[in-house]
Amino acid sequence: MxxxxxxxxxxxxxxxxxxxxxxxxxxxxxxxxxxxDFPNLPLRRVLGLVALAMPWANYEILPxxxxxxxxxxxxxxxxxxxxxxxxxxxxxxMRGLLxxxxxTLVIGLVAVGIGNPIVASASKxxxxxxxxxxxxxxxxxxxxxxxVWLRQGDDEGQTVIFAExxxxxxxxxxxxxxxxxxxxxxxQRRINAEIARLGDGAWVLEEAKIWSLARETNxxxxxxxxxxxxxxxxxxxxxxxxxxxxPRYISIWDLPRFIAQMEASGFSARRYAVWFQSELSRPLxxxxxxxxxxAFTIGHVRGAHVGLKVLFAVITGFGLYYIxxxxxxxxxxxxxxxxxxAWAPPIAALLxxxxxxxxxxxx
Numbered sequence: 001m002x003x004x005x006x007x008x009x010x011x012x013x014x015x016x017x018x019x020x021x022x023x024x025x026x027x028x029x030x031x032x033x034x035x036x037d038f039p040n041l042p043l044r045r046v047l048g049l050v051a052l053a054m055p056w057a058n059y060e061i062l063p064x065x066x067x068x069x070x071x072x073x074x075x076x077x078x079x080x081x082x083x084x085x086x087x088x089x090x091x092x093x094m095r096g097l098l099x100x101x102x103x104t105l106v107i108g109l110v111a112v113g114i115g116n117p118i119v120a121s122a123s124k125x126x127x128x129x130x131x132x133x134x135x136x137x138x139x140x141x142x143x144x145x146x147x148v149w150l151r152q153g154d155d156e157g158q159t160v161i162f163a164e165x166x167x168x169x170x171x172x173x174x175x176x177x178x179x180x181x182x183x184x185x186x187x188q189r190r191i192n193a194e195i196a197r198l199g200d201g202a203w204v205l206e207e208a209k210i211w212s213l214a215r216e217t218n219x220x221x222x223x224x225x226x227x228x229x230x231x232x233x234x235x236x237x238x239x240x241x242x243x244x245x246x247p248r249y250i251s252i253w254d255l256p257r258f259i260a261q262m263e264a265s266g267f268s269a270r271r272y273a274v275w276f277q278s279e280l281s282r283p284l285x286x287x288x289x290x291x292x293x294x295a296f297t298i299g300h301v302r303g304a305h306v307g308l309k310v311l312f313a314v315i316t317g318f319g320l321y322y323i324x325x326x327x328x329x330x331x332x333x334x335x336x337x338x339x340x341x342a343w344a345p346p347i348a349a350l351l352x353x354x355x356x357x358x359x360x361x362x363x
Contacts, residue, residue, distance in 0.1 A: 007099035015069040052126035067317035070293035108283025117251040247275035274331040277342030285346035291353035
């Protein structure tokens with residue numbers, strides 16, 4: 001037990017050292033980028049953007065931190081011959097790896113359960129502020145049990161749009177209801193239609209009924225029926241999808257409900273489902289990276305072989321990371337099942353690392 005605590009403490013210190021070093025470098029890079037993107041913005045606001053961007057930046061490089069931290073730990077243990085002493089005492093290398101693996105699993109669970117919601121909130125806030133400082137108005141889009149909500153605006157006022165459902169590419173709304181407001185917030189016009197298609201610079205409505213709410217007369221008495229009607233809009237499908245939110249903008253605790261709402265509204269939730277399953281498998285993937293790093297560095301190393309083994313460990317870790325990302329892309333495109341895209345790379349990497357370690361031990 002004392003040995004496991006010792007290895008766990010050494011691994012935690014190695015992890016914190018690597019994370020702090022890389023986090024500092026990332027913060028400086030992010031600061032330089034933000035100063036270049038917003039040269040006229042006050043420094044305190046730029047620092048605020050950097051602070052909001054850092055949770056995602058550190059979350060994204062967590063696999064790299066794990067690779068470097070585990071390599072640093074095992075190289076130090078090998079150079080000091082501590083692993084040799086552990087083997088001489090009758091303990092296998094796999095038992096010596098239990099503590100780092102347990103710490104990695106805890107870090108992964110904390111990162112997903114607590115860090116993911118923090119990253120989602122900070123990333124969404126940073127995205128909205130960046131668009132505001134650039135003068136870009138993000139279309140507000142929301143899903144509800146009764147349908148979908150969308151908001152667009154210009155210098156003449158705001159328009160709130162409700163539809164029972166929408167096409168998967170958000171280019172068509174079914175049974176839409178447009179409610180237009182003036183700059184003072186008073187309702188100006190209401191429009192119902194059977195279908196609304198997003199065209200070039202306008203929504204094209206079919207079988208529309210228009211009520212004027214600005215006059216002090218009976219709106220129904222002055223209602224108009226139009227077979228085709230255009231409502232000006234500067235929205236594009238990309239802007240609506242952007243307001244929809246990237247998967248990382250949504251907390252992992254809210255994703256199941258969000259995915260169910262998307263599917264009920266007729267949207268494809270595959271991208272969000274792949275992200276959700278990938279987040280669940282993240283702790284297992286981090287464990288696989290630690291074991292893979294150990295497979296190259298737990299032996300007794302000397303001289304030039306140290307750098308070569310460290311290089312192999314880092315390259316292999318990066319390779320596994322990119323294979324995992326490639327599998328996620330294939331899952332999002334529907335080329336492989338969601339579960340296979342999210343869980344196959346971590347499980348395969350874990351089995352490969354354990355196999356290499358057992359081969360080295362028994363070989």
